[in-house]
Amino acid sequence: MHQKLNYIFLLFFVSYIFTADKNICNHCNQLISNQWIVFEENDYHNNCYENHIAPKCSLCLEILTGEYLLDAWGNPFHKIHEADGIYCSSCSRIISEGVTQGGYKLDDGRFLCSLCQSNIVQSTSQINISKLKVLTLLQKIGIEGINKEINITLANRITLQKLAHKISSSQLKGFTKFSYIKSPFGNLASEYKIYILDRLPTIEFEAVLAHEYLHVWLYENNIELSPAEREGFCNLASSYIYEQNGSTFSHIHLDSMDADTHPNYGDGFREMKSNLEKNGWKTLLHSLRQ
Ligand SMILES: [Zn+2]
Ligand SMILES: [Zn+2]
Ligand SMILES: [Zn+2]
Ligand SMILES: [Zn+2]
Numbered sequence: 001m002h003q004k005l006n007y008i009f010l011l012f013f014v015s016y017i018f019t020a021d022k023n024i025c026n027h028c029n030q031l032i033s034n035q036w037i038v039f040e041e042n043d044y045h046n047n048c049y050e051n052h053i054a055p056k057c058s059l060c061l062e063i064l065t066g067e068y069l070l071d072a073w074g075n076p077f078h079k080i081h082e083a084d085g086i087y088c089s090s091c092s093r094i095i096s097e098g099v100t101q102g103g104y105k106l107d108d109g110r111f112l113c114s115l116c117q118s119n120i121v122q123s124t125s126q127i128n129i130s131k132l133k134v135l136t137l138l139q140k141i142g143i144e145g146i147n148k149e150i151n152i153t154l155a156n157r158i159t160l161q162k163l164a165h166k167i168s169s170s171q172l173k174g175f176t177k178f179s180y181i182k183s184p185f186g187n188l189a190s191e192y193k194i195y196i197l198d199r200l201p202t203i204e205f206e207a208v209l210a211h212e213y214l215h216v217w218l219y220e221n222n223i224e225l226s227p228a229e230r231e232g233f234c235n236l237a238s239s240y241i242y243e244q245n246g247s248t249f250s251h252i253h254l255d256s257m258d259a260d261t262h263p264n265y266g267d268g269f270r271e272m273k274s275n276l277e278k279n280g281w282k283t284l285l286h287s288l289r290q
Pocket of ligand 4: 211215231234
């Protein structure tokens, strides 16, 4: 449920030769005596434009002319870098010294920028803080009765894919394992284990965890849905967490979910989302329970 967003932009500027009127540079406020550059309807000395105004490539830091691309955050770069540009697997920024202060290649092949790396969930105490936050938010929309003792384990992408072989997808960020265990009295009790992709920034971790908690809620309420309904419904919790957060990071994830072409995570999600928008959480949860 993640994709990079690229837009191609064309940069126009016009260089004029001085003729009659006196002209003032919009950067240094000094008189321009011969040739100048007009950029976004303002006049600049050539030097002022090149050193202070011209949009620069996020990767090679050279001035952008002609066609260029933007990452999901609007960071511009030359089209020639498109093939070898590396995007952060969490925030979709193009990884570069200037934009992200570099980044990391993880052992499972993912790339993580330094900005995201500084905010990842790693420790048990971080997991517990996020867990309580997510459970509290879910309670507000009527998702109740989820045992807060359910084990949450972090795993890299390779381990996660092996655990969830049936849903094998390189995009998989969480997985809930459900099993029955026999109690000492001989009856069956359900047991859950939640696995979440490791080294996710806090808000992304919480969005994935919320999705997995909805799987638990469906199990607990004996609700059987088609894969598209099930994943679409669980994705509602992720989008709810992102909406509550409201940051640019979250909006990029929300856009990415809206644009997801996957039949379950994309189509299924949009179907459930329009149901939610029409009926609200209370009615939606009630209708699923019937
Ligand atoms: Zn100037
Ligand atoms: Zn460049
Ligand atoms: Zn990042
Ligand atoms: Zn799911």
